[in-house]
Amino acid sequence: MNYREPLSQKVVAISISESDDLAVRGLADEHLRDAMTEISRHLLAMGARLVYGGDLRDNGYTRLLFELVARHRRDADIGDSRPAFSNYLPWPVHSTKPRAYLSALREDLEGIGELRCLDRDGRDMAENDLVQLSPDDFTDQDWADSLTSMRRTQTEVIDARIVLGGRVTNFKGVMPGIAEETEFALEAQQPLFLLGGFGGCAGDIAADMDLLPRTGKSTAWPGREGFSRWRSMDLANGLLEDEVATLARTVHVDEAVALILRGLLRLQEASA
Template sequence: MTYREVLDNKSIAVSTSESPDMPGLGLQAEHLRDAMTEIARHTLALGAKLVYGGDLRTDGFSNLLFELAARYRRDTINPRKLGVTNYLAWPVHIRQEPEQLDQASADLEGVAELRLLDINGKDLDLKERHYLKTHQPTEPEWALGLSSMRHKMLAETDARIILGGRVDKFMGDMPGIAEEALYSLQAKQPLYVMGGFGGCARDVAEEIGVLEPNSVREWPGRDKFNSFKGKKLNNGLSAEENRVLASTPHVDQAIVLILRGLTKANLGSQGGMTA
């Protein structure tokens, strides 16, 4: 007999960045990091794998997830079964020297999985990366590389959580959190919109009818959400629970709702005792 946690073998994508609304809400970057920490801590403890598409900045969210993955380190030599997978899109890693990527991968061995992708979203081996010239990516490379990574993440995850998110100074065709949320909606993947930090996540909640519009700001691609107004988020939560999740400033309340939804949504068989 072996024990399985409720979210064993489930991959949860997390999308976040600082929100332009945070100062007006009395929030700082530390509050967003605290929220990410709580999301990661609870989902990792329940056996889930967290999937993030970020760079390797020292103060970035990727490193925060790596620290938590080390705390909840899993007894496995299979990198695909580690607690965190971080995708490096083509325009992100092509700017870095291969030796830097080698060192980052070595530092994360046994803790988190680092996956490099080519411009079309296919896995790229670190050894292959040594044969590619480091360069500053063009705008078309940014757009295609990021979109390809997001399609890859969609195909390999069971649900997505979004919170915060900038709506300007982004790379690609539209804000990153918006594009990732759009792909989840199109695929009917369970989506959890944590809107208490404002930003792109709050805008998405308003655009799909979870919340009443407050002030409509324009950003590329916002109109693409119109067709999802009033549609189910397939996330195991009621309309009222989704409204609370999209509006509450209380992280603890949001975590309870996300975990409730993840355990009720159609993510496959639930945890328990198996022979």
Template sequence: MTYREPLSQKAVGISIAESKDMEVLGLSEEHLRDAMAEVARHLLAMGARLVYGGDLRQRGFTELLFELVARHHRDADVGDGRLSVANYLAWPVHRTMQPEAIQIVAENHKGLAELHFLDDQGRDLSTEHLEVVSSLITDEDWSAGLTAMRHVLTGACHARILLGGRVTEFKGRMPGIAEEALCSITAKQPLFILGGFGGCARDIAEELGLVAPHQIQTAAWAERAQFSGMTQAVLNNGLNKSENETLARTVHIDEAVALILRGLLRCFSDPDEKSTALGPA
């Protein structure tokens, strides 16, 4: 009988971005990168496929994901042909990049990662049909392109994890993490909120009653009202109220990872394997 990791048939979306209140919380971008690295590393070890919507800038979160996947393949000797990460680029993102540079990135990550370049409707474009936009990309272009990408991301995922997220100076109709959270809630996907790193994820956790309102003065964002009146039941993530509250406030990534994996296994494990896989509650 061939062994399969517990999450080998599942794809988990990661929604992450810097938040301006991290410094006030005594945290830095490195804390956020370390948190993402640990979450991603454990998900890969459990066989999950990672899904992310981002750009290809140096030192960005996409680059970090690619590095983690490459290391995982070396350490685990993965040779079954599975691509462990899928990265989606919205139309306004890749239209500002040189096609030659995109071709180089795609070639460098061949066999490790899927790169999807989407048009303004969220349809896949081949790298041969990419071109630099010759006109100004408007706010409406950004909103339409990013929303289309986020709907595609939702269709590619079975669950989603939220960390950080800016609530000012963002592109699109609303903060990206908020829009991806709403997409997952609408699709009734398991949603895990790590609010201890502040930002949009923390604001959503407050609206769901998982954490008390923060004493730090944070920026208001209009679309936050869409989460008003929701409860933690919309998370649909296999965790009980107390566990979700702990996940929403902790800055200890080991604790957060343990809770995420517990919830995912409760949602997706074979019923006959759950008790063994989960261990003590």
């Protein structure tokens, strides 16, 4: 990677989590993981830096992105010392981990990516200020405030966001995480790539924006009513209206990757 890569100056956030309705669509968790892997791999190859806000589960998306970026760094002949991947951890997530664990993780990520531990207001915390707490020490309001702050902080540093999947039940925060991240991107008029074909929260949002047919059974979740005011042009992602609709419904990873890169490169050319 070098600064002449087409997307070398772009920071792209990946918003993804498990979908409640994958099985209904004839899909499995592996389809979501494969989609994220291929999208991320192509973005890295084009020079983009990736941002994700998530937990540290052994089988979670954070770990998958760590491994993907590490493999890319090994395989690529690069001279760019900037972190290829930034993982933002909200206060209740990193505070339940021992400081030694976080320090070891940072060492493992050296030269690959960075771990950003945030306080309740979304500000970076120094390693010496990290204090381990019990999960029982955090209220629902602590979670909601911390998650919202983390997502606002992300929005300030990224150039585009890609959204797919997302639970609409059993979530923490004022609304599903995918919804809040999507809302912030729309309000900031940031390029937003919405993949609704994998269902979940992204699928609901795509339907509410009239990019997908509405199903007979619809799940209500906090904040959902606000998305019906947005339309395809509000995504500001460099794609034509029919391309936006195609991306919103496709479950074919190659097609999704091609459309995402097409939109980002068009935006790059327009700003040159």
